[in-house]
Amino acid sequence: MVFLEFEKPLEELHEQLNNIKEVGEKGGLDVTPIVSELEQKIESTRNEIYSNLTGWQRVQLSRHPERPYTLHYIDEICEDFVELHGDRAFKDDKAIVGGLGTIDGQRVMIIGHQKGVNTKLRQYRNFGMPNPEGYRKALRLMKIAEKFDIPVVTFIDTPGAFPGLEAEERGQAEAIARNLIEMAQLETQILCYVIGEGASGGAIGIGLGDRVYMLENTWYSVISPESCSSILWRSWDYKETAAEQLKLTATDVKGLGVIDGIINEPAGGAHADHKEMADILKKQILKDLKELKPIKKDQLLQKRIEKYEKMGVFEDRKN
Amino acid sequence: MGWFKRLKYGIQTATKHKKEAPEGLWYKCKKCNETSTNKELKENFLKCPHCGYHTRIGSYDYFDLLFDENKYELLGEEVQSVDHLSFEDLKPYTQRLEEAAKKNKATDSITVAKGTVKGNPIVVAAMDFTFIGGSMGSVMGERISRGIDYCLKNKVPFMIISKSGGARMMESVLSLMQMAKTSAKLSLLSKNSIPYFSFMTDPTTGGVTASFAMQGDINFAEPNALIGFAGPRVIKETIKKDLPEGFQRSEFLLEHGFLDFIVDRSELRDKLGSLLHILKK
Numbered sequence: 357m358v359f360l361e362f363e364k365p366l367e368e369l370h371e372q373l374n375n376i377k378e379v380g381e382k383g384g385l386d387v388t389p390i391v392s393e394l395e396q397k398i399e400s401t402r403n404e405i406y407s408n409l410t411g412w413q414r415v416q417l418s419r420h421p422e423r424p425y426t427l428h429y430i431d432e433i434c435e436d437f438v439e440l441h442g443d444r445a446f447k448d449d450k451a452i453v454g455g456l457g458t459i460d461g462q463r464v465m466i467i468g469h470q471k472g473v474n475t476k477l478r479q480y481r482n483f484g485m486p487n488p489e490g491y492r493k494a495l496r497l498m499k500i501a502e503k504f505d506i507p508v509v510t511f512i513d514t515p516g517a518f519p520g521l522e523a524e525e526r527g528q529a530e531a532i533a534r535n536l537i538e539m540a541q542l543e544t545q546i547l548c549y550v551i552g553e554g555a556s557g558g559a560i561g562i563g564l565g566d567r568v569y570m571l572e573n574t575w576y577s578v579i580s581p582e583s584c585s586s587i588l589w590r591s592w593d594y595k596e597t598a599a600e601q602l603k604l605t606a607t608d609v610k611g612l613g614v615i616d617g618i619i620n621e622p623a624g625g626a627h628a629d630h631k632e633m634a635d636i637l638k639k640q641i642l643k644d645l646k647e648l649k650p651i652k653k654d655q656l657l658q659k660r661i662e663k664y665e666k667m668g669v670f671e672d673r674k675n
Numbered sequence: 676m677g678w679f680k681r682l683k684y685g686i687q688t689a690t691k692h693k694k695e696a697p698e699g700l701w702y703k704c705k706k707c708n709e710t711s712t713n714k715e716l717k718e719n720f721l722k723c724p725h726c727g728y729h730t731r732i733g734s735y736d737y738f739d740l741l742f743d744e745n746k747y748e749l750l751g752e753e754v755q756s757v758d759h760l761s762f763e764d765l766k767p768y769t770q771r772l773e774e775a776a777k778k779n780k781a782t783d784s785i786t787v788a789k790g791t792v793k794g795n796p797i798v799v800a801a802m803d804f805t806f807i808g809g810s811m812g813s814v815m816g817e818r819i820s821r822g823i824d825y826c827l828k829n830k831v832p833f834m835i836i837s838k839s840g841g842a843r844m845m846e847s848v849l850s851l852m853q854m855a856k857t858s859a860k861l862s863l864l865s866k867n868s869i870p871y872f873s874f875m876t877d878p879t880t881g882g883v884t885a886s887f888a889m890q891g892d893i894n895f896a897e898p899n900a901l902i903g904f905a906g907p908r909v910i911k912e913t914i915k916k917d918l919p920e921g922f923q924r925s926e927f928l929l930e931h932g933f934l935d936f937i938v939d940r941s942e943l944r945d946k947l948g949s950l951l952h953i954l955k956k
Contacts (some may be wrong), residue, residue: 435911440917519904521914524904524922528885532885533884534889536855540859557881559851560852578847578850578882589765601762602847612759631875664856664859664860665820666817667813667853667855668813668817669757670814672753672755673754
């Protein structure tokens, strides 16, 4: 188990618990009463910590190394899945995965950012930072979905589109821009779920849809708190303040009218129980599919445009 | 004792390079350091008369360059910024807005106008880099959106002149959503076969490039404009190498297939006029 800084009290309690269990085993003693007392204490401490999380703590949780990623969810949610590769122009981007599958017998095209689970795989997945070919692969898969009338489900979890030299040469901006205008008119349902980090253009490049949800311990913002601190405060030391100022938590983003809802995570966060998290997410996807399926295509597109037309807060001096 | 000795004391800059001038009358080129009068500059389409450097100009300058007889009507001025998140970094956002409003003729980072170019009606949205870096916030999204509504209603072509550092951080996720909002609205122009031109000027980066700037039916740029997704500094820090000469400049984008053409400011009006004329049904 990996504990974050603010989970220190939990880590200590877990250590105590393990020690007592070990002592009990070695000495053949009955430690059940102490163990259950400690377990209760762990639960209450965890609830206390998790009910008062700051923006920055949510950001840390969204990056928890044991957090489930797109392929985890696909494994848990889909009874059948075929991964599809490549953008048919340059290469197969490993930071975005996608493919055809079924969820409870319903056909879906799932597309999501993918991070690695260990050092080697993190590099292989470029830390979840796609290059233009990733966005182009995503669009290719969406077009297949549109052709065969299959809903698109996207999982968002990226620290940003990759800011590299080759990415610029191959048109990182063009790739994201094209996805946005194509997704606005894609003639099939699009469901988007922020499962981890929702960083800027890299996130919205697969994030324009009829329904957009955030898991409880995720963030969605125009910039990461670190970069914001470096640009606006001209120092890396204001990331906590930036996280508060950016109003990037699920609750804040919901309040700004940008997402349709928040998906609760199991006690102790998504990383504490992958299976339960996947079950909760699966239920939400099925609910959204059911809601959107009966809507006629032209109405669906009209509602999608209207939804984004309304976004933003400004003063209208004529009214 | 050193090998070299200063012969004359007190002289630090050769006169040749020292060309300080009082503001208002003279223009000193950032690129070639030559001076010219503001009158010469204006007569030369606000380009340096010596080296052709395209100075960074504002929305109203472009309107004057483009529209017939300098006549145009503003759209969407009723839309104004508010500090919805009570954002404060080193300065409160409200203070940044006030300061920007004071030093600019434009009332936000984008100004939208309708008029005619060589007799062809068009709506032009142009940005001011001097207004919080031409940053994209809710107002930019809404003014573009209202400009597009006018175009849809009246079947008039649309053009955006981009000059922006990207999203307005002080509006956080709301500014990010303007990428989706403008894309959604532009998709309606496309559906209705109304031409949309994207004209990129120095600089065009971030969320602006990754949305409407790259979505034109025809994408074109001023010479030597910086155009990209990530800023050069960020890329340099990521790859830990120096960037090649001309990287992310208009000519680089043309070479890599992301622009239809590069246009000198002196030919902009003619070229746009031709496109409007040819595309007219």
